[in-house]
Amino acid sequence: MGRPRKAASATAARNRLLPEGRVAGPMPWVIAIMMFLTVLAAAGGLALNQGMLSLRSELSGRATVQIIEADAETRAQAVRKMVARLRATSGIRSVQPVDSGKLADQLRPWLGGEMDTAELPIPALIDVEFAGDGPRPVETLAKLAKSIVPQARVEPHAAFLGPLSGLVATLAGVAALLVLLMAVATGAIVVLAARGAHESHRGTIDILHLMGATDVQIARLFQRRIALDALLGGGLGLVMAVLVILLVGNRLSATGSDLLRAAYLPVWGWVVLAALPAGGVLLATLAARMTVLRALGRAL
């Protein structure tokens, strides 16, 4: 029989000191499931956060001027006056009166088709979009609108975001908590696996100790194996989660809802998701090292 692998690297030879067969155990599969759920939770949190930022950016540059006037003729005059003055004002990109017919259409489901909306004192609405990305001069617009038409009121669109923002912040917090819990659970699984591996290889470990192996040398063998398991499981979990995210993203786009479509993953979000398995490997390696070192420390 020939001599085995003379040219094998020192690292590879030392790694053989513990028996191979790492995929045979449940560790990679458990870590794959944990990573799948972690990536989904993180993706949900990141997408919601991004959606909120997008909406805020989109809406904070807009306001609606309401002109509350019961007399239709006076209301129409006030609208014309307001539009003309606002269009002549610097810092305002566009001024667009909302068509009264559209307003009536939106009210019809509640008032019924028989109702003549022309008889109703529906406020006139004028959409205003500010120019530039700086602080929005809503207060300035409100003062200006009052000076033009005393009955005018200004509603910043961002004001509607308050409750939604709270909901999104809560959901993002829940997602972050889920990621944290998954990390703790992964760490606990690794600790159990490392203890099990330590117990099952106690004979080999005793021999290595008596040959003069240090605890760190022995712990490194376990670290490597568990890191490989975590890498394999983490990679698998990430791939599965990305497929699900792409599928869900596709379905959200198909709804045609601007609100839902605003919840997308930015490039940096994908980078964060891709980094999660690396974090998982690091966590698993550290947990394995600490567990094995602690167990070895109890022996002579």
Next chain:
Amino acid sequence: MGTIVQFENVGLRYGMSAETLADVSFSLDGGGFYFLTGASGAGKTSLLKLLYLAQRPSRGVIRLFGEDVVTLPRKRLPGFRRRIGVVFQDFRLVPHLSAYDNIALPLRVAGMEESEIDAPVSEMLAWVGLADRSSARPATLSGGEQQRVAIARAVIGRPEILIADEPTGNVDADMAHRLLTLFEALNKLGTTLVVATHDLPLIGKIPGAQMMRLDKGRLADPTGSLRYPPKRPGSA
């Protein structure tokens, strides 16, 4: 060479049981050949465990290479263990490693480069007559072959002390003779040999060897002087 091992009033107790070893005191000189004998259960293996640092004594002082190893910090033990080779009674080969890798184990543990490992391992395999069995795993080796791998593993790191626990317990007379020849050769190279055996005729085959006899956990000669040939009851 001076004293390499010194035991002073060493006692060993497992849990709450009676002492397995009691008041054991002796010293071994570097380069010596020592037999440790006694009936089964006399405490030979326990004494050897103290010697190869698998166990700490319950009391007493043990000095190895001039240092007190009883109070030695745990992190310094590996350095001492690398200076000691052990042939276990049950060989304790790593089952998933080939004969080659088992023999290379102490060198890899010591951090030697792979390029520096091949030559001594190959030489050792040839020396124990297993050059053609280098890829074989322990389960496929005979008892004698396993023992030779265990011996090669114990001596490849050029230990200052070689400890063998009943090395002839599982082999035939021919193999026992070959083993003793091998131990003698190592001893002549300067290695201190400590061999536990209850095979008294074997002891007589090594001229100049000294003997300690354990009886119920105590050295039969409480003065700690080492005797050869064994002092028999009724002799002068």
